[in-house]
Amino acid sequence: MSGRPLDVLESSLDDPVTVHLKDGTTYYGLLAGYDQHMNLVIDPETAEADRVPDEEDFAVAVEDTTIIRGDNVVTINA
Amino acid sequence: MSGRPLDVLESSLDDPVTVHLKDGTTYYGLLAGYDQHMNLVIDPETAEADRVPDEEDFAVAVEDTTIIRGDNVVTINA
Amino acid sequence: MSGRPLDVLESSLDDPVTVHLKDGTTYYGLLAGYDQHMNLVIDPETAEADRVPDEEDFAVAVEDTTIIRGDNVVTINA
Amino acid sequence: MSGRPLDVLESSLDDPVTVHLKDGTTYYGLLAGYDQHMNLVIDPETAEADRVPDEEDFAVAVEDTTIIRGDNVVTINA
Amino acid sequence: MSGRPLDVLESSLDDPVTVHLKDGTTYYGLLAGYDQHMNLVIDPETAEADRVPDEEDFAVAVEDTTIIRGDNVVTINA
Amino acid sequence: MSGRPLDVLESSLDDPVTVHLKDGTTYYGLLAGYDQHMNLVIDPETAEADRVPDEEDFAVAVEDTTIIRGDNVVTINA
Amino acid sequence: MSGRPLDVLESSLDDPVTVHLKDGTTYYGLLAGYDQHMNLVIDPETAEADRVPDEEDFAVAVEDTTIIRGDNVVTINA
Numbered sequence: 207m208s209g210r211p212l213d214v215l216e217s218s219l220d221d222p223v224t225v226h227l228k229d230g231t232t233y234y235g236l237l238a239g240y241d242q243h244m245n246l247v248i249d250p251e252t253a254e255a256d257r258v259p260d261e262e263d264f265a266v267a268v269e270d271t272t273i274i275r276g277d278n279v280v281t282i283n284a
Numbered sequence: 285m286s287g288r289p290l291d292v293l294e295s296s297l298d299d300p301v302t303v304h305l306k307d308g309t310t311y312y313g314l315l316a317g318y319d320q321h322m323n324l325v326i327d328p329e330t331a332e333a334d335r336v337p338d339e340e341d342f343a344v345a346v347e348d349t350t351i352i353r354g355d356n357v358v359t360i361n362a
Numbered sequence: 363m364s365g366r367p368l369d370v371l372e373s374s375l376d377d378p379v380t381v382h383l384k385d386g387t388t389y390y391g392l393l394a395g396y397d398q399h400m401n402l403v404i405d406p407e408t409a410e411a412d413r414v415p416d417e418e419d420f421a422v423a424v425e426d427t428t429i430i431r432g433d434n435v436v437t438i439n440a
Numbered sequence: 441m442s443g444r445p446l447d448v449l450e451s452s453l454d455d456p457v458t459v460h461l462k463d464g465t466t467y468y469g470l471l472a473g474y475d476q477h478m479n480l481v482i483d484p485e486t487a488e489a490d491r492v493p494d495e496e497d498f499a500v501a502v503e504d505t506t507i508i509r510g511d512n513v514v515t516i517n518a
Numbered sequence: 519m520s521g522r523p524l525d526v527l528e529s530s531l532d533d534p535v536t537v538h539l540k541d542g543t544t545y546y547g548l549l550a551g552y553d554q555h556m557n558l559v560i561d562p563e564t565a566e567a568d569r570v571p572d573e574e575d576f577a578v579a580v581e582d583t584t585i586i587r588g589d590n591v592v593t594i595n596a
Numbered sequence: 597m598s599g600r601p602l603d604v605l606e607s608s609l610d611d612p613v614t615v616h617l618k619d620g621t622t623y624y625g626l627l628a629g630y631d632q633h634m635n636l637v638i639d640p641e642t643a644e645a646d647r648v649p650d651e652e653d654f655a656v657a658v659e660d661t662t663i664i665r666g667d668n669v670v671t672i673n674a
Numbered sequence: 675m676s677g678r679p680l681d682v683l684e685s686s687l688d689d690p691v692t693v694h695l696k697d698g699t700t701y702y703g704l705l706a707g708y709d710q711h712m713n714l715v716i717d718p719e720t721a722e723a724d725r726v727p728d729e730e731d732f733a734v735a736v737e738d739t740t741i742i743r744g745d746n747v748v749t750i751n752a
Contacts, residue, residue: 211480214505239288244479245290270362275354283504307384317365317367317370323367349439350437351370351438355433356436383592385540395521401556403523429523444631444637445637445663514617517660551679557679599707600708604706604707604741670695670742671742674739
């Protein structure tokens, strides 16, 4: 649960994440990929996923594979 | 459907994509090219394309080959 | 008509382009040069040019050779 | 207690930190990781932690492991 | 009159240029120097200069040697 | 008292400094560390310090060791 | 009086300069140092200095050695 930021992303692959962006929007889905710039790939959550985030009420659950450019990211809850 | 961000772009070449920019505009078209900065080339969609994006109602369908400088990109739905 | 962003610029040399900037202005002219940062050189269109862009009504046709610093660019219609 | 910025982060691992971001929000938790860009990993504070920050009244105590992208950071109170 | 952006600057040395900045100001003078970041050195125009720019009415004619940091530049009319 | 910016920081270690940030806040304390990005470490001033800055009335005297990310800095009075 | 931007700074060492920042403030003093990022060191003007800048009425004459982080700089009048 601890470690360097990219290690935390690596260990969160295929897990649900909540991503807060600088423009105020929040995306929710499964972390499908990332790179060293914190560019992210978020996939729609499958029915088997069981985590209900506290932020669910205002987060946007992605409906398609979504690439987020890293320089928009404020925080990632992994 | 998963992988690193640039791998997802590579696998999306010639497919329809929706690109959300920091200024609030959204472009829609076929992904014709990209580079490591997420600079993008979007081509007009041909009649044969069959995907109707949910965002179609507010997205701008490109009419010419359009280069988007990567630092404007927030998300890419591939 | 497709390819990497800088390849599209290379193939557009001497052609008319429309450049949208982050400050909302739009420049129109012949692409005379570029570099890897998308810094651009736009020349005035000559009388022989035959393309009438849709954006002609609000685009600024450059009157002198104009260097545009790349970090201002949102999109280039080539 | 003194030294180069990354040395101070290194010596603060597992300690409570308060992070002020450019958007005005403040996060509070245990420093679980960092990298050379000041990307941070903040873990929820455990019951054993005994520090009560002055900023507690307006700081957000993280509830999950939270990655903060470094370019959002203004100050870190270690 | 055409070429890569820095080549155009090179060929414009000692010539009058008009520089538009992101803060809306416009400077006018002789291009005395530049570097690869588009940092510029603008000298006051001498009496012998004969170009009257269209923008003369709102451009600021520099009175001293002026260094402009490149990241402020939008366009340079050379 | 003169020299390159990082040399001035080096010679100011353990001295009181006033740091003005882009968000309008001002921090005051002892310079405990820095790096090449102008990331700073500011420690609380000890009782033995004798400098009373002119800005004391509006500057925030740091109460804990405070890391300031360099890209927020406007000026440092050393 | 002409040359590359950093050459102009080099030749202006110990001379009075006026520095305009992106936040609208203007500093005035003797150029005591600089680096390749245009980070600057400005020293208070001594009584022997004889230049009275046109901007003197609104420029802030530095009272202490002041480091200015280069990314805040718009123009330097040397």
